[in-house]
Amino acid sequence: MSAGTSMRVVEPLRALRLTYRVVLAQLVTRGRLAALVLVGAVVAAVAAAVGVSDEIDDPLEAAVRVIADLGFTALVPIVALVFATAALGDLRDDGTLVYLWLRPMDRWPVVAGAWAAAVTVGLPLTVIPLGVASVLVDGGGALVGATVLAGVVAVIAYSALFLLAGLLVRNAIVWGLAYVLVWEGIVAGYGNIPARMSVRGYTRSIITSRTGVDLDLGDLSLAPSVIVPLVAAAVALLLAARRLRSMDIA
Amino acid sequence: MSDARILDRGYRAYEGSRSGVAGAVRSVAWHTVRSILGLGRKGRHKVFPVVVIVIGFVPAVAFLAIAILLGDFGDEVRPEYWEFFNFSVMAALVFTALVAPEAIVRDRRDGMYALYLSTPLTRPTYLLAKVIAVAGTLSIITAGPALLAFLGYTFQGLGPEGVVDGIWVGARVVLAGVAISVIYTAVSLGASSLTDRRAFASVAVILLMLGLSLATALMVDAAGMTESLRLLDPLGTPLEIPARLFGNRTVEYIDIGTLPVVLANLGWLLLGAGTLVYRYRRLAAV
Amino acid sequence: MTSPPMTSPPVTSPPVTSPMVSVTNVSKAFGDVVAVSDVTFSVGPGVTALLGPNGAGKSTLFRLMCGLTPPSQGTVHVFGVDARRNREVRGRIGLAPQQDALFDRLSARRFVELAAETHAIADPTEAAARALGFVDLDPAEAKPVGAYSKGMRQRVKLAAALVNDPDVLILDEPLTGLDPVQRNRMIRLFHDLGDAGKCLLVSSHVLDEVARLGSDVLVIAQGRLAAAGDYRALRSLMDDRPHRIRVVAEQPRALAAALLARSLVDGVSVATDQLVADTSDVDAFGRAIAPLARELGVRLREVQPLDDDLESVFRYLVERR
């Protein structure tokens, strides 16, 4: 109990790494992985089927449809939803957040570490099957590049948004599901402003701008379609750090 | 003082008969139906199930109204009984994904499962009660619109001729609705038995039913692959049952024989029910 | 106990040692529900038991001390600062929360190591092994803590709270789920830490446990601090009621008559082998009973106050009866 021990603090980068490791260990369960790998495999299989088919008039359009409809409306948001809402939300709900909170550490590295963990699981589960799908679907190099780019941007953005949601509300996964199905799936189609407020609008814009195939909502040029979601992610993470500082811990 | 007696201390022995396992199943099933529909609970719990059921009936009522208003002129647009089953499929999906998992996931979270198993119920009889409750409620959505059409047509004199014919039509409508409901219930409860979190169960049911439906549709329509792939669609395949019962085929399944359709439906039923039973056999009561 | 670098102004009681935890006029409401109401106290080294009925605000008070939730009014200081705002002071607190929540997929060693790492302990592995040793757990056990029994999880929680050698230890129901042997070991450990100058605040709702934790208690009832101090001393403050004492003796009738004759008791009831006396002067009674028994040739088997135990104090404070 010397003066030296009382001054112990954990440096931010170390705090980030510690959070990252423990959140990753909590997130990666065999059940979740198996289920979502299976979903990715189905997407890739459908892509392969479309790729080898010779009964299609416009192969590129069919290919883009598979990637956009299956990949970016279902696979990416749901994978990000499952992991990002759990990243800090599960810790808060079950009462383990205190083991990262009551520590000589800053708040932002905890948020950043948890987000990095969610992205670490989310990326391979989405970008690999979608990348494979974009190759199998035989839509050309532009589609592969667009798919990977849009996948990375989408996972980063969805993960940050859903992580914040996990800290703000209970049952974040149900709210997130409603956002994905109702807002992005239905409301976004009815106007410019809702479209600009859905990640889906930007991922579709990336694909449209790189492949030239017209998609609903996909009417932005490449630069803003990449930058806006990344900025949104950063803002969401800042808000999450503020929330973590001010919230009640069980 | 000899007539001083203590009459009742508020708790008595029970000498009557007990209803046994059948009574227990009945009680749990009825209780589950009530909690699914939010009966006896606060208003906000009723909103969602009621909305789902209403949504299920809206298209059927609209078609029915048009068909009846047009009378004999409506022969062309008047849907057949089996076609009414397609009108409520979205409502059935929402029910299957968001409402049905609650029927078993909740019991595990709030301790009722352990309590039920401490009664004459066993794991199989408990699950039987749950399936009866969920499939029974879901049947309102699946068979309801067609039954409504059956009644509407009959009152308008457009229905089946004679009592025997009437019973035959009604029986097929109910049978088809129950069959669809049982298969959806099996898939939903099978998925729900894999997780303790209702949200994950909902995600799983959505991915399974909607995801496979989209995927098989893309493979058949966009990639031009064999139509038999549609049998892997747990959302659409059960809807083929009413069509076949009424001697028709839907456009999507036009080239598929009735035997494969029956086998595929049986497959989904067994897959769901098998998962459910397997998981619960291993689930400790306390 | 070396005094901490940032010294707080003393709050209550004579400032002999500066308090390690001080709670000043603190209230906490969740919506319209008042959980803690205008509580003031301070604690220094040693074991202090926090006692109160369920829902009285014990856990809320602990959460306030750790900064897990801010007070609606008043201040809560640990070593003079607010743990919610001050990063350094969080490194000097050890908390075993009430909820049975751990990172279920980690082994006990990894879990406690993580606690050490997040406290910036130089050698986390060694610190974790030592802390697990305190609570009788095997650091080599590879099983994840999710597969542990409740009692083992409780001990993992304790080990994690001890691993940073904290100056202030806040233990919310730490003895729940432990077997009798382990309970005694833990109580001894708490006393050793208290003797070494640590400040331990331990809540419990089992009076038998609290009585063994030591005599210093804080009694919380309905969100207020109902009493603080040595519970035996608290009993002596309950002046408005006579002490009731049971004496098991041969010839209780003779003993009772003598007690009444000398005005040592206000009332007495006698049975075949014992008497129960009410007295307002417990000191005189305690001094006189043995000589009197010898004088009468009465064999004295037991002398047992019936209401100076913690339970009576608790009932008096909490239920006002």
Place this chain on the structure above:
Amino acid sequence: MSIISTAGLTVQFGAHRALDALDVHVESGVTGLVGANGAGKTTLMSILLGLRRPSAGNATVLGLDPVTQGAELRARVGYAPERNVLPEDMPASDFVKHLAEVRGMPKDEARTRASDALWLVGLGEERFRALGTMSTGQRQRVKLAQAVAADPSLVFLDEPTDGLDPVQRDEMLTLIREISTNFGIDVVLSSHLLEEVERICDHVVALDAGRLVADGPLAELVGNDEGVTVELVEVADRPDATAAVLAALRERGFDVRLHDRSAAFDVVADDADRVADAVRDAVADSGARIGRIVRRRRRLEDLFEGARS
């Protein structure tokens, strides 16, 4: 007649032996099943209810075999699990009534009995409240009410006082005692707190890590006198009184053991009369003030200390 008996009852989970060849006999009355969490209490209860099959050995409850006659047995048995979670938005009366129905009561009978049972546990006026709004103490009472509502011959109560504060604990124990005494329902309750088992149980079954530590009437297990425990109160005008008492007792050849953290000490000897007189005389000679003198008993705790060493 034994209401429960087991022979060689063993439960093996993989490499872990949860119950190790238990031979237990439980008589009518209130029986305390004691041991730490993880000692096997809940596992034993779940076997006796027929919810789990033993790996070896057998059990008889109310003359029935839980493995083959589980449903029949459970119709006559009530059970309150340890987990203190209940359906949040269900009124207490509906909850108790529903479980009474599942246990075989006709609807009207179930309604009446649910109300009776809730009055019995002291929740009559609260019976229409949702379970989620109830305190820990009230929820424990609701669990007790549902266990007794269908007129069982026997109830299993798993940690019925867990989470209760001293006053609630006291009331719960009194209630359990009443249910057994007044209504003739046999009770098996588990607890990790030996003090409360010592307080209300007729019989004790003590488990430690799956092994049987003790099984028998409480009085036989804990009764024996082994001297007295004395606590003297310091008085200002006799500063050396305690030391004088200790010296006098030691001089007369008694084994005197000081307590760890209090002014109390034990005087250990077999002859209770000799101890009583010696203590009385030593105190009278020294002018000390008696805080308390109590008979030193073996407690359940000592059984565990003994089993462990």
